[in-house]
Amino acid sequence: AEAPVANGKTYIAIVSKGFQHQFWQSVKQGAEKAAKEFDVEISFEGPDKETNVQQQMDQLNNAMAKNPQALALAALDSKAAEGVLQDAKGKNIPVIAFDSGVDSDIPIATASTDNKAAAAEAAKHMAELLGNKGEIAIVGHSQTATSGTDRRDGFVDYLKTNAPDIKIVDIQYADGDQAKSTDAAKTIMTAYPNLAGMYGTNEGAAIGVVNAVKEAGKTGKLVIVGFDSGKAQMDAIKDGLMAGAVTQNPVGIGYETVKAAVAAIKGEKVEKVIDTGFYWYDKTNIADPDIAANLYE
Amino acid sequence: MSKKLLRISGVNKSFPGVKALSEMQLDLNHNEVLALVGENGAGKSTLMKLLSGIYVPDSGTFEIDGQEVAINGTKHAQELGISIIHQEFNLMQDLTVAQNIYIGREPRRAGLFLSERALNRKARLLFDQINIDLDPKDRVGDLTVAKQQMVEIAKALSYKSRILIMDEPTAALNDAEVATMHDLIRNFTNEQTGVIYISHRMDELKAISNRITVIRDGAYIDTVDTESTTMREVINLMVGREISGNQRPASQTPSDEVVLKVSGLETKGFLRDINFELHRGEILGFAGLMGAGRTEIARAIVGADRISAGTIELKGTEVSIGNPAIAASLGVGYLSEDRKHLGLLLERDVKDNIALSSLKMFSRMGVINDKAMKSTAATYIDKLRIKTPSSAQTAKNLSGGNQQKIVIAKWLVKDCEILIFDEPTRGIDVGAKEEIYTLLNDLVAQGKSIIMISSELPEVLRLSHRIAVMSEGRLTGFLSNAEASQENIMELATQNTTGAVLTPLPASSAQRSTS
Amino acid sequence: MTLTKDAAQAAKVASNKQSEFNTRLRASFQQLLAFASLLALVLFFSVASSNFYQAANLSNILLSTVVTGLLALGTTFVIITGGIDLSIGTGMTLCSVMTAVFMTQLGMPMIVGVLCGVLFGALMGGINGFLVAFLKIPSFIATLAMMMVAAGLALVISGTKPIYTNEVAGFQKIFALGKSIPGLVIPNAVFILFAAAIVAGLLLSKTILGRYTYSIGSNMQATALSGVNVTKWTVLIYTVAGCFTGLAGVIATARLNSAQPAGGAGLELQAIAAVVIGGTSLAGGKGSIIGTVIGALIMSVLTNGLSIMSIPQEWQQVAVGVVILLAVYLDMMRRKKATN
């Protein structure tokens, strides 16, 4: 896999925020698709957890040591990555940011979705389904990672301004782990027996909420909205266990990132902001081709 | 000085389920070696642990030079001038000899920095003074049990103490070394100091002590002058019954059948060309100075150490023994000399320890029959007079001698054809020794064969049909029971030897000198 | 001697009986008191929140104990031998993936798949045992390495995607809610945990394997010199421990209806904490299954209770840490009292 220079292929280093979870695997898939299409070599790495900022720094350093023609980065903390960005700038290596923006003017393009806006979309549907009232709770996937906080804040803020009678009674974080999310959601349901709805901020959290409702025998009694896709979540939506979810387009993010990098290497002009969009999907539109293209099993 | 150096009275101490001491008393004069004797579990070590600040008495008074003292903690005991050699080692295996001796008192620079050179010099000076042969830089974990004992002795002597307590210091030593250690003690005692000396070796009491205090079952019995008392009387006081003994074995002649044949056995760097045969029904004694290699032979035979050359035959068939489990399955058992590290499960109870080697016997399809275990344990507790509240007592709560009895019981339960006993009676009282001797004789009468390694020549002489003598990793000769004597054994044991661990002092210093 | 030998003997036997009885009494008193921390916690949370002491919530607690509990059972064996097992967290994940692979990609019937999942755990345990006993690699390092290997393999084998087991007939029932005790809805998984605990308890206290587990932990060298094939038994003990990891993997799969390829790391520390809170000594030679079960319950009562009280999550972590300290400290005080 090495020797990007030896066989003369263009080499793009991608450092993401993670690699084990479905979301990142879909980003990787999109990136690989583009790599094939544009005939470039890529590498894709990310830390074990979204809290491992140091590990990401090491991976960034390692990526730079491989002398890439372009660097794509989903920074866990953009200020922490400042040094590497400067390094890249000094070596004239174009930088593409993806997933979340990088707080710097070095990246020539950013391929991302607006997590806050996406979360607000989920909140909007929740409010509609509940008739703008009731107690709800959130199972988050991270208290500190930007994807986690944005998806929480976008949701909370929307309800505060648009549906003030909906009360968010509890927020618990469970690392996006399904079993942990299940336990957390069940505990919340016990503590707040009148709970009318729940929101899970990523695939693991959303499935955890669904499992919890099933295990607690409260099927149909709560409005559940989620985030991301995945087979279990899609099944839950088809079965009516879950009202719906917001999906981003991770495959698209990966694809657009590599595409922008290739363009930058060639010296072509790239769009500064590439919005890969997000979609609300539910039982009614889950089979639509436009939507289905953005879902992964 | 009219006041006693040390006076103890009315001391009581209980452990859960055991009253270890009741109304104990004792006094020690200046310039005196007081022997403290009693059966295993009589309470000797407990009393000494009270004196050295490890345990706190339930009640009782301690006076030093007429001054009542309350000993709180080991450090305080040291400050009061009491130092102790414990029955069980208290050494840091990973540190060197010098580091062990001066732990807590190492020469420092600027309060924090160590001077290894000064430390080693200090240790060497000490060794020269007391005439012990040890290398300050050796790692203690690499030393044999006997040498570790010397480290303990050197450490105790290095304190400027007035009361020296020695809890079975000679249990691991050879007769020659014992004699020299007695010189150390004589050099130590003067008008300021005194020694309390615990031993189960009756022969040495006569040689070293001025008076003998006897205790039994945690209670004071009597104190006698050594000069005017026979050992027989002392033993009677100790055990409260008549002890027979001290004959050589009944003429139970071993058969001609060779059960074990060792030829050309060598280990890397130590044992050289070991050849011997063991017959059915024979007790083959192994004698030698410490470090002669007796333990190494035993370990090599049972596969605990790797052999570099040679063969082992059991009943004529050559076997390859890779580990002690294989040895055991072939009917060869080995009782180690180091009960604490290599013999006992300190945290487990008495019956678990006794059954350890023969668990299969106490189980069916892997399920353990606790009842059978318990009744077997009870049998041996009785047979060996093991002093324990029950078979469910944790091994570490037993006295040293009783722990030793447990390890012996372990091998008696397992039905081995060949038993190798390494210092089996270490720390065992006179009475119990007799019972063990009887058991060993019973075993050979049943056709078992025993290799018995012992540093106590009288014991070797008394039990063995033949005696193999070792020196520096070689067998230097065999003696039949009839021709063996202390003298000719020692002669063989010191062949090519550059010196025992303890070099005997010049004769002059053996006389009581006031220094 | 004033007493004749016979009389003395009789007196000794009597006093033996007496003190043996005392020892027993003390032991069961201790056993009883071992629940103290757990009960105190339950009491506290019941008072603090009315939602805590509810049938449904108690069932939640039991349910969230299942996986860590099973892991803790297995690791109790390893810890009693004086070793440690860091590989159980990600190892469980790998077992989960393998179970799903067996049942879906290899199409095994449910029962066979479950069995193979457990056996796969046994295999991993066996490898750990081999590394520790034959190659003499310290268990901390051997199992740390296995932890990484298992995490990697789980991702490789699953292709970093969850493997769904919806189609496997009857599989979900393993975890599903049972109705065995009216009023209290106890999921089957909880029964499996308790059944496993009983098996583990019997293994440890009634069999040769258990006895050697304690012996090896108490003094490995002495055990070896006593003619026990320590190497063989260590491998066996780790293998048995692995079975529990495998079972945990199976149950986790049944609960989530899928094998999740990432994660599991961190569970090992929770499981070990449960074992140690339960009074098993990391130095080896001492410990009990009942203690482990109580330890695991303490951990999950704590997490559940704090969360029910809606304490902010960052404070929950602090509280869990402090309560663990208290629980262990009190337990130690209690033991000290009981033996003095």
Added chain:
Amino acid sequence: MTLTKDAAQAAKVASNKQSEFNTRLRASFQQLLAFASLLALVLFFSVASSNFYQAANLSNILLSTVVTGLLALGTTFVIITGGIDLSIGTGMTLCSVMTAVFMTQLGMPMIVGVLCGVLFGALMGGINGFLVAFLKIPSFIATLAMMMVAAGLALVISGTKPIYTNEVAGFQKIFALGKSIPGLVIPNAVFILFAAAIVAGLLLSKTILGRYTYSIGSNMQATALSGVNVTKWTVLIYTVAGCFTGLAGVIATARLNSAQPAGGAGLELQAIAAVVIGGTSLAGGKGSIIGTVIGALIMSVLTNGLSIMSIPQEWQQVAVGVVILLAVYLDMMRRKKATN
């Protein structure tokens, strides 16, 4: 005896000298060989990828060693006493947060802030020591609890948000690239690591603290019976270990230009792995700083090399696990040879 005492004495002295020389020779040979695994790895990766043996990449490797290396230094002390420290990972995170708080919210000058950061680490270490030595809580549990407490407090104190330190004058320099050796760009942080290693090495081998560290780990009871105040010294040793955690926190902050409130969990296992790969025994009583440094380097060379070779990340984990096993196994073989 056939020989006179003097002759015997002389012969003995000579043979002592000889064997001392041999021991020394063997020891240094061993020290030399300890690098073997490390060199083998470096060689392998240099051949496998042309990007590996490059000044910039070597500097990367050193850089990624700094934080784990510092943590490993501290924990070497604790492990030699026979304890373990699981709190160093999240403890470092808390120290990082505190450092940032000191310098930004409390407005301390850089030097004072750094010092306070280190001292805060010492405080945490001291608490660990107190729990272990005074309350006699097993170190595994005490530090596991502290691990949770520290993780929670880091989140509480930071308000779950990063605290940026851009404004603190000169702070970044602590980590920044130095130009001390032409050609090889070695960051200051690396010098700090090596300086810390030297201090740790001296502390361990030349001071009373070091001697008691080994002594307590070798036989705590015997050490106590010899009149050493084991409780006091244990607290001190843990406090010293805490200083290294504090320093690691400071350096992490300087590197990231910010205190990251979450994370750090997992670093403790890496640090402990480094210590054990370096030949320090988890049973206590044995170990060396040079070994720990080599162990830490082995870990980071491995991670870096596999990443440079662009091996898929899931396989990297498997490879790291396997190489750790190999490294420890070979090291053990080597030791065995060297002592025979």
